[in-house]
Amino acid sequence: MTDATVSDVCGVVVSYRPEPEAIARLVDAVAPQVGAVVLVDNASDGEWKQALARRLSAQGGALLSQAHNLGLAAAQNIGIAWAREHGYREVLLLDQDSEPGEGMVAALRGALRELSAVGPVAAVGPRFHDAREHRDAPFVRISFPLNRKLWCDGSTPTIACDFLISSGMLVPLAVIDRVGAMDAALFIDNVDLEWSFRARAQGYALHGVCAATMHHRLGDARGALPFGLGQVVVHGPVRLYYMMRNRVRLYRIAHTPRAWIAQDVPRVAVKLFLFGVLIGPRRRNLRCMLRGLLDGMRGRQGEAPADLPG
Numbered sequence: 663m664t665d666a667t668v669s670d671v672c673g674v675v676v677s678y679r680p681e682p683e684a685i686a687r688l689v690d691a692v693a694p695q696v697g698a699v700v701l702v703d704n705a706s707d708g709e710w711k712q713a714l715a716r717r718l719s720a721q722g723g724a725l726l727s728q729a730h731n732l733g734l735a736a737a738q739n740i741g742i743a744w745a746r747e748h749g750y751r752e753v754l755l756l757d758q759d760s761e762p763g764e765g766m767v768a769a770l771r772g773a774l775r776e777l778s779a780v781g782p783v784a785a786v787g788p789r790f791h792d793a794r795e796h797r798d799a800p801f802v803r804i805s806f807p808l809n810r811k812l813w814c815d816g817s818t819p820t821i822a823c824d825f826l827i828s829s830g831m832l833v834p835l836a837v838i839d840r841v842g843a844m845d846a847a848l849f850i851d852n853v854d855l856e857w858s859f860r861a862r863a864q865g866y867a868l869h870g871v872c873a874a875t876m877h878h879r880l881g882d883a884r885g886a887l888p889f890g891l892g893q894v895v896v897h898g899p900v901r902l903y904y905m906m907r908n909r910v911r912l913y914r915i916a917h918t919p920r921a922w923i924a925q926d927v928p929r930v931a932v933k934l935f936l937f938g939v940l941i942g943p944r945r946r947n948l949r950c951m952l953r954g955l956l957d958g959m960r961g962r963q964g965e966a967p968a969d970l971p972g
Contacts, residue, residue: 668767671832672750673699673723674741676734680758682710688761689714695767696754698723700744702737705730733849733965738828742843746835753838757829763788763875770832773820773871784841784858784866785833787826788874789814794884801826801870806921814872821870824919825858830876837866847963851904852912863917885941894936899946902937903954903966906930910958930955946971 673696677685685701693699700723703711715725726740738755745753752774754767770786777783791798800811801823812821828844831854841861844853858868881895897905909926912918938948949971957967 668695668771669697670749670751671696671754671767671771672741672745672748672752673754673756673767674738674745675699675701675756675758676704676737676741677701677706677758678704678731679706682708685710685758686714688756688758689718691762692754692756692767693721693723695762695765697750698748700741701725702741702744703727704732704737731965733846734828735844735848735850735853736846738853739843739846742835742838750835752832752834755828755831755833757878759879760790760829761877762830763877766830766874766876767832769874770830770871773869773874774832774834777820777867777869782866784837784861784864784868785826785831786820786869786871786874787832788830788876789870789872790827790830790876790878792878792880794879799878799880804919804922804925806924809925812870814870816872819872821872823868823870824862825855826868826870827878828854828857829878830874837861840864841866848908848911849904849963849965851901852908856908856912856915856918859912859915859919859922860917862919887936887940894941896937896941899943899950900966900970902933902947903950903957903970906933906951906954907958907962907966908954910955911961911963 673692675688689699698721699718701718703725705728711725711727718725726744742753766788770788774783774786789798800813801821803810804824841864845856848856881897883896884893885896886893913923934951938944938951953971
């Protein structure tokens with residue numbers, strides 16, 4: 663670590679059955695930008711773990727291998743706890759399908775310092791690009807009936823937003839102490855939304871940083887819509903279960919913006935139609951989504967049930 667401005671940042675990476683080459687690229691990209699990297703692996707197999715564990719240890723980090731898949735949120739909390747125990751002041755959260763651009767962490771850190779001098783800031787995040795898309799993803803302000811999508815256009819170095827994706831998010835540990843940890847009951851999906859909404863409800867701001875860039879794969883694939891209407895992000899049936907279950911949980915949480923709920927309820931019908939009628943595997947998609955909605959109403963938490971409908 664040569665840049666003193668980011669030496670007290672710990673990179674927290676969560677993995678679950680990653681592609682060995684991709685996770686190695688991620689570590690190679692982020693390690694020179696932070697004080698250390700801790701990789702929390704959710705019960706993956708493979709020889710890649712031993713080699714990567716040695717590399718991380720030599721750089722002052724660690725690979726924390728879990729015996730079972732604890733989910734994204736619980737794994738993030740384990741990595742955050744490791745960072746705190748080792749004296750770091752901020753954490754950079756990363757998914758296994760992300761790759762930071764050069765200088766990303768320094769840009770985030772600089773923006774966080776400047777913005778925090780003006781008011782309380784919970785986190786900052788980079789603009790990210792999925793190679794399968796034609797442009798960077800926007801930052802979002804929630805409004806009704808439609809959200810405001812804000813792209814980096816050179817008019818401002820940072821963009822105030824209502825949520826950030828967890829991958830690439832730079833968060834001071836002092837903020838986590840006040841806002842709280844990631845909600846492990848969600849397991850995966852909407853973890854970043856829930857934490858962002860919780861932070862905003864406590865008076866914190868969130869900002870996208872235009873000078874910070876990251877490559878990130880969103881979803882498993884892209885599916886073509888009929889009649890040339892474009893493409894849609896595709897997730898597997900089990901992920902669709904979590905998405906449906908967890909959105910119901912968010913509806914019931916006091917700090918979730920009412921405008922977001924009013925927008926999201928119609929999206930449930932759209933997703934049921936898209937993945938239950940247009941995009942396969944239709945039958946399994948539909949059954950998993952309906953089970954997710956039912957389990958959400960029942961208050962089920964944690965890992966998906968082993969008897970998800972086939």
